Amino acid sequence: MNPRQGKFRVVVDEERCKACGICIKACPKNVFDQREDGLAVVAREEDCIGCHICDRLCPDFAITVVEKGDKPLSDEEVTKLNIARNYVRSYVPRFVWCPGCGIGIVFQGIVRAVHQLGIPKDKIVMVSGIGCTGRMPGYADFNTLHTTHGRALAFATGIKLANPELHVIVVMGDGDSVAIGGNHFIHAARRNLDVTAVVINNGIYGMTGGQVAPTTPTGRRATTAPYGNPEPPFDICKLAEGAGANFVARLSTHQAYMPIFTKIIAKAIQKEGFSLVEVLSQCPTYYGRFNIVEDPYKMLQWLKEHTYMKGRKPKHEGDFVLGVLYESDREGLVKVLNRWREEKINASAK
């Protein structure tokens, strides 16, 4: 028997669980059972080894795993200890996202990174465009701004320059960031604007019902690419690097339980200048159903199979490289403008 077994409390919040089944299939110790209505129930809590695969992969923040303390805790008390939920606004009963959607997983990664860094909620502004990803700020207990489709980075430019003390995290879908918002994206990178851009790349337009995106791989299907996408996709990371970003990383939602996931997001938040984190994410409803598989857990497995860490070798053509892909130490825009003011304006006035 694993020495860690028997030391953890595991609680599923029925109100939030959307029966996507990820936790049930991902748990290495088979702690969960599936109820008739699909919801996950904790059946063998004593077998839990505290690996946190289930709670970190839960898109709905519905699972809490904590080490047992001296006194026994009720389910409600356990749920209160969920760090991620502490960052969800109290008015939010459930997220709007489909069961098994990767956006909630990335959301959790972001709030855990903020928590690790210890940045007060008041000092964070989360900005989004429009799309499924765009709904994240409405749920996050930060200063939040849900803008227009594609323009989040332009709004963020004004916020950051007007008050550089604020940490600005911009979350965007792939269509949002590099189709309609492509111009703002490359210019924010070029300026080395001090914001953290998190692009959730599900390879398709989620919100509008599965249309082709500039990130849809050639040949993949979408409602507006019924014979497969004839066009080549963007490589968002290369785009950011080429445009001048200071920090470029790619993650995948299947990594969400690994420390590297939050660590890289945290690093991006801390980094001066423009940092980009692209997170490959599953859209089971459209991309998965049209192209791979509708089951969210199987989508995560597909992501694992078709990605590789930087330095390793890809298994198939078209596999995605993960990790910190580029880093430089150019001065961020805020510092440049301050220095300019000192050197060129105040000095010449003297």
Place this chain on the structure above:
Amino acid sequence: MSRLDLIQGNEACALGAIKAGVRFFAGYPITPSSEIAEIMARELPKCDGIFIQMEDEMGSLAAAIGARLAGKKAMTATSGPGFSLMQEHIGFAVMAETPVVVVNVMRGGPSTGLPTMPSQGDIMQARWGTHGDHPAIAFAPKDINETFWFTVEAVNTSEKMRMPVFVLMDEVLSHMREPMEIPDQVQTWEAPPIENPESPFLPFKEGTEAFAPVPIFGQGYRFHITGLTHRPDGFPTNDPNEIERKMLRFIKKMEILQSEILDKNPDMHYEKVELEDADVVIVAIGSVARVAQAAVEDLRSQDIKAGLLRPKVVWPFPEKPLKEIDGNVQAVFVAEMNQGQMVYEVERILKKTPVHKINQFNGMLMFPSKIVEAVKSTLR
């Protein structure tokens, strides 16, 4: 100490904005408004302000709105094609109830049209350009002095009303030079601070439609802003009652603007020139109003009792002075540098008086003789 200077329209606009407290400007170059950006680029860094040239006009207005949400009074300036591109974010600023000033130096259109020639072709775009029901406020200065002061008023009004406000100039006004006395200081309006924010904080609480605090990010009361129709707490809603409640705020804003600002200062809303005994009345704004004034003098010298009604704020349109003359004058002439836009508003308001159009849309400022001729041939 104020100083007397010979300044250009665009310069007056930029200086007025800075005096009124604008400390953030984002823009994209376009003739004939570019000097506004150039002056902002030169002056703002000297007074702790931020200038940024964005990648396009959608981005410019977006950045300005973002800056206001982070606490700096903000403005952008553009012309025709850029104004078209800004429409989506004009609607966003309305929905988000965020103060911001948008200057549109009107040039000939449609499309790229006449980059260096004047027009008044965007009067209706300023009113109805963005999609959905929305209020609109637009100042229309006629000279350099007014350009300065109306820009100050536009900044103050947008702060008071928590919404975007336009300054409609035209190419003539933007590039013309006139002497003007630039004051050291102007009266500004500062939104009251939020001292004891309730929890949950309600950025759109009833009673905050106008003359209310403007919530700012990073002050300890966390709130949400969205372009989706939302509840008083800022979160999106599909509840018909909540939707109506939000939409009524826009109507309320305009009622407050009318009763608390425009009715109390009719001089701010419109100017009447020789209306008391007038038989014919010309309605005109901006540089065309100057032409119309010359036409009035000319007509009077020919024993035709002409007068001028000049909206200084074109949106909301001054209804009251028009209603006052309705039925008491022989005819009203609406002179515009377009194919007829403001005339729709005049026709809507006047029930008993014939309305005639005087339009010029060849890129040239109208001559007084055109108005004089039109009036005389109609009266004949």
